[in-house]
Amino acid sequence: MSTEEISAEEHSAGPAAPEAAVPGPPSSAEHPGSGRAHPAAEPAVKPAAESAAERTAEGAAAPVAAPRRTHRYDIDLLRVICACSVIVGHVGGECMLAVGKSAQNGSAVYWTGLFLDSVTSWAVPMYFAIAGWAVLVGAPPRNGGTLRKRSLRMVVPVGIWSAVYLAWGWWRDTNGRPTPKLALDAVFGTVQPAFHLWYFYAHVPLILVLGFVMLLKAGKRPWGVVAALVVISAGPTAFSDLARLTGWDVPRFGWQAGTYSLVYAVVGALLLSLPATRRKHRGWWLAGAVAALAVVVWSQDRIHFVIPNASLFVAALSVCVLFAANGVRIPERVRPALTRLTDAGLGAFMFHILLLKTLAPSFISAGHGWLGAAGAAAALAAVTVIPSFGVSMLWGRLGLRRYLG
Template sequence: MPPSEGQPAERPAEQPAERPARREHRYDIDLLRVICACSVIVGHVGGECMAAVDKSAENGTAVYWTGVFLDSVTAWAVPMYFAIAGWAVLIGAPPRDGGTLRKRSLRMIIPVGIWTVVYLAWGRLRDTNGEPTSHLAVDAVFGSIRPAFHLWYFYAHVPLILLLGAVILLKAGKRPWGVIAALVVVASGPTALSDVGEVTGWDVPSFGWQFGTYSLVYAVVGALLLSLPATRREHRVWWLVGAVASLAAILWSQDRIHFVIPNASIFVAALTACVLFAVKGVRIPERVRPVLSKLTDAGLGAFMFHVLLLKTIADPFISADRGWLGSVAAVAALSVATVVPSFALSMLWGRLKLRRYLG
């Protein structure tokens, strides 16, 4: 029956809005995260070898080259972390608002703060800090960590995700004032502290909450490369060949130019790209995925904790007097003795619901 004059016609029932398709979980990126964490630890084992020979082959050829190799073969790990961070912010899980970025930042900052206290206390107990603990603690607030040297990464990671996240939110029409304020502090911090030192004559700490151009490029290019279709199986071997060639160039650079090779090196970038393409899109069997997920969750905590363990147990393993067989056996044993407990302890405090505090 038609509606009477002036009476609006009934509207057809509105169709429920379609939910966006759920993004498939990237287990290949989980695999990269786990390999990155293990590679950083093994690379630091190589650093212990280099420290034992004072970075000179004259003090122990076998230990020197073992250290150079371990540091070189793992040189891609930190750049890959930046690449994965870029993919996560720009593509994998873009922030919905400033609150999302705040939570992600605190997920890094809180464990870094707690582990800094732990490393400073452990160093003071063992009398290895080298400077008054109070001075080191003040420096750590502003971004100069010495007892826990590996935590420098997070002082670059947090500003980087804030910048990339702010761009995403601005493009979406949001106004993330808190994030913008934090970026202003990051940008002005070095100059402001320097000016305070000039005016007052104080010995001010350096401001380390910064990211380099190279880390931004790794993040953006990494997001692009990780979003490409999966590498075809028949092409993976060629990327592995490229990785071997890049590794040879890094070994040459570390020995002939300087150790440690910068993350911004074109050789490191080439190795990182080759590893990325070799692993990207690899299919993880379903039976392995639960274990991989647990290892992925534990990776951050293992990364934060491992230096404390490594520095405590390394001396009996590493000696400049070892020959080739002894050096290889020693670094293999030390790597296992560091990687396995680091992941095991991280899994333990994850089960105890302490991931928020310990990473």
Template sequence: MQAVGQSAQNGRAVYWTGLFLDSVTAWAVPMYFAIAGWAVLVGAPPRNGGVLRKRSLRMIIPVGIWSVVYLAWGRLRDTNGEPTSQLALDAVFGSVRPAFHLWYFYAHVPLILLLGCVILLKAGKRPWGVIAALAVVAAGPTALSDIGALTGCDVPEFGWQFGTYSLVYAVVGALLLSLPATRSTHRVRWLAGAVVSLAVVLWSQDRIHFVIPNASIFVAALTVCVLFAANGLRIPDRLRPVLGKLTDAGLGAFMFHVLLLKTIGPSFISADRGWPGAVAAAAALGIVTLASSFGLSMLWGRLKLRKYLG
């Protein structure tokens, strides 16, 4: 989409290939929040505040380290666009422009703290540390704004926040993921619904707004259809060890992959490609990115660096 300036007039094949690939995965972020909600509320409720602290640090530490990596890589290649020191300060408070894909970890951590706190309170616990963290999350935006008004300085935005839509996805996702498996006779219907929803998402991204907001009702419909179509599918036993290894490496691969895409993407994609060239280039870029990202993540997993690099 960047190669054609988000306009079909600059390269129809590349535009529609990019638009389709973005649309077909539009359910990914909502599903992430749905699974996060299910994990906290149903699958693995926290026993105490220490569990929530460990889960938060499991996200915060890799995000911090990868923020430094992306800022350093951008400075080395002169692509940061703004002073690295300013971008680093912004990253502490929740805006990682060179590593834009890390944004929803800033929403994920406060979200699991809030849901986990409710679970602990219901169980009769008194998680004072979690309460203090939530107080910082609640007061942070106003406090920074007030500091800026009093000092006249430019202050970063406080991004450790979750939106209403992410909270709803988490709570509704916990409900839907805890339902019985979808009947095989109904699975085809949900798949058909996913196809229809995808077509509407494509239309919306082309005619209304790109990138389509996660809070869009069209994205929500696609997410629900994908969830019910996949709910209850049994993974063959022979594939589970491989899937387990890929799952373990998934967070690290996600952290790294945008660095690779931003570096090698322009050499694969150009606006003047026709349909065969656009599809082939996207497929080649995807294969190289997946293989490299998961391969490196598995490597640092073997080196016991998962805690730091995801």
């Protein structure tokens, strides 16, 4: 997912404004032996035609101010919907757990859970697409320090929330393994009490790789990013070798970006940078999304639950949703509220499992009929989504966003 918190600078489209004037390569007139006459040999007064030509050339060579960025409220909207969709998808997961992922144990609850998980399956791929757009198009990193700050905006909340979930599991006696062992495992990969945080273990390496390419293209040499990428690439093999040599129970090294996430990011950057979808075409893309959703539901029931993010069916659904929403105009009167919800999305994603796992047994039961299953899932989604966003807004007001997401 999600769910990546993109900073204010990453909300905008268009080329990034330069941090400072960067000297360009010297022109031919500045090179010794380039054919330019020595100043002493030049006439004191230049001919009018020559002077005018030089003024024209100088004007043409003058740097042009970077175009002003336009805030992408349509991407803000996508981010909010993604955050809500991930939560609703997890509600569907609770329905599936209640019936042991089998329709024989409760047909209504099974199909309710399967539908909710399927209709939201595009959310995580869309998060990767937005992440790619942010790094490659919206706000390319200016230097290695920019990438470090963006990474820390993910890593710090992940560390804090992992500790919270481990403490919560220890208190409820649901961790399943010794808490100190899980704490060590959480440093290198996702652990069960905070299973939903897996996304960030993929997101951080992804933005480091894409950001490094952009910095290299800009002529920078971010050696700190290179060192981080070396650790990320060598980590799995090094941990595996250490386990074989010592016989220790070495944690899994989970800071990895899969090929599919890279493809979603790169293709998403391309698609989100295209002109806005015409209004008359949005209906066709929504119809395509409905068709893709039907195939996803079929796949989840007949082939595999949970359907992989790399599935072509999920990719088709994600592309249809993206084109249906790309460039949609957000009325000015709702933009301030949308901005607040966007800022709270990451925190809501981090927090919501605490509520969901606590409340789900009181709402979801395998014995529900069709109306009961739909009502229980809707109620559980509401009492999870709304408080999660509310609590996130609260700690945002308290200045804790950098710690809690």
